[in-house]
Amino acid sequence: MPGPSHPAGSLAAADALNRSLGTTRTEPSASPRLEALALAVTADQPVLLWGEPGIGKSAGLEQLAAGLGLPLETVIASVHEPSDFSGLPVVGDEPATAGVPMAPPDWAVRLARAGHGLLFFDELSSAPPAVQAALLRVVLERRVGSLALPGAVRIVAAANPPSSAADGWHLSPPLANRFVHLSWTHDPRIVARGMAGTWPELAVPVVDPAKAPGAAARARGVVSAFLTARPGLVHHMPGDAESRGRAWPSPRTWEMALRMLAVGYATGAGREALAAALTGAVGDGAGIELLSFLEHLDLPDPDRVLAAPDAFALPERGDRQLAFLIAVVAAVQSDLTRERWEAGWTVLAKAVDAGVPDVAARAATDLAAMRRPGWPVPAGIDAFLELLRQSGALTGG
Template sequence: MTLHATSADRLADPAVPQLDVAAELLALLGDTTTEPRPDTQLEALTLAVAADLPVLLWGEPGIGKTAALTQLAESLDLPLTTVIASVHEPSDFSGLPVVGDDPAVQGVPMAPPDWAVRLVRAGRGLLFLDELSTAPPAVQAALLRLVLERRVGALTLPPGVRIVAAANPRSSAADGWELSAPLANRFVHLQWTHDHDVVVRGLGGTWPRTSLPRLDQRLLSDAVAYARRAVCGLLAARPALVHRLPNSETRRGGAWPSPRSWDMTLRLIAFATAAGASREVLSLLVRGTVGDGPGLELLASLDRLDLPDPETLLADPASAVLPERGDLRQAVLDGVVEAVRNRPDQSRWDAAWAVLVRALETGAPDLVVVPAATLAALRDDGWTVPAQIERLAGVVALSRQADLAAERTPVGAGR
């Protein structure tokens, strides 16, 4: 490969300073383009920032956490202020005492650091607390008030300031510490990973450009009602999930359920719903706030929250729209049978059979076997057998024959 003629001439010209040539080469390396590409991680981060919740990005060194924050700040048109938490003293966040003329009367004010003053003057910005896992416990304690109350010394950060932190796992952090449980429970924890294709294309000169999620103003009221119904419904059924402090120190430094983190989860569900976010984005946010176990339970309950009402299906079986997923379809059919059990009469019993026939026509036959057998057992002696039952009789009989054959087959046969 040959150098461009102009670059070769400049290199050969001893009158051209070498640093100028180096600057030209650096400019060429920085001359890149962008292309649209969805980014689930960045969408989750954007929604959490929009919800005015502190976010903590977990990832190995060099994974691109700072680059993501820079892109987010540019996209939101927010000035970025970076503070390396591990190189600061506790007083840098709680404020430095300044003795006045008459401290016995006026007290001793706590002077804030210059970066906090700049944020207050600007009225808006993105505060990036980097290297949080290398901050000693005394600094973490001083950060509690900043993260929760947004106070630094005597100053209160304005509503236009958002807080994002980054940390490396203790195994890869220089002199790392586990996060204290009170500090960890104030963050939305997002695991930050790299995408191989994005890195390769970016080094080749084309970096991704992500369209950030936008809130639909028409959906705000419904989004709030949906979020409240989802969280309150789960916690009413599972009271043990309201507060569960992990036993190990490592897990206490991550996401775990508490009244505070459930309140954050409710807010995130509302924002994700109003933005029409994907299931993947919602999963990252929910599991990053209350932990994997409770988060997955909430996601499962959200699936059932959107299931059709059994009474609606019984009122118009011919128009029944059943879920595609097998577990959700099974739950709907069980709900229809239970509705008939709670209020049995001939018309409702007939309508339930029509729903089962609809399920047989649009999905896997084996899903109707148990509901059909249960529904048949609910028949009153005076009820006539509907014609639809003939279409289900073969499926139930075939299932029973298969079960009997399985029982007759000796264990280990055919091996």
């Protein structure tokens, strides 16, 4: 039997030592960076982690997959060809009539069989432009060749800045605009504690079903009111290549911000994590303005107001009035009943009483369009009758 001096025995002892060093534990830790990642993934928004090599991006993804109970598929984007993502043609017996299907790679097939998973594209900034172009459909449409990935598959990527990436490239604007961009840095104190065997625990946010409808309505009110006040931020692509390869505002990224804000409201996400996620979607400039707008809104829960509309006092500031009225209409639309529809008109009537019917004009048009046949015209609609007749929103009996 080989002893410690025998090579095989030495390796066995070394393997045991390595296994003991791999045994670690986790502890609860307030990490806005980890929370922002978990928030974006929960909201089903593709995330791109930017950071220097060797700072734990891959380890963070392994922890996230474990926390979500999802299988992790890692794909090194830089070593693949475009056909690995667009699919390889497979010629059948009758291509002229049956067509030529595009066969997906094995990792896509495994995800499809599992029905869920976390798909991790590593070294994205080292992938040449042709590969980046092929990834567009995977990220946006969740299709790999002829295979549609299950809706429960989440997508995360990681990239090194082009200055430190092997054969680094700036991301193309179409690909960059499909991600929430998060900066991934290291905290020396966390690394030092991790070397002692204890790493921070990633807390996965959980959506409260009772809060979900109100959270969606509030998020719609906030984003719609903000873009009404700042229309120039709806779409603004930066002029330089490096900035175009990061986060910038567009209708697509505002939709991403809307979804993350709604999930943030429904999960009780921390302010720092929500700030990182929102600026990661629409960029620092637009994101900071949105955060400032959010900080001073403090909107009431629209569902509670609809339950007792007579007891509600309209906010005094115009931006809060607009955001709240949009949120009320969105809440009515999410659960449309005659009682809630009529309560919505009671709320809008308070804008007329406050001397600001113009603030409620758009909300009134949207609310009127939800009227079902046979519903009577409520008293609160009187102040908007002329506007609604001109828009054609008031038709029928």
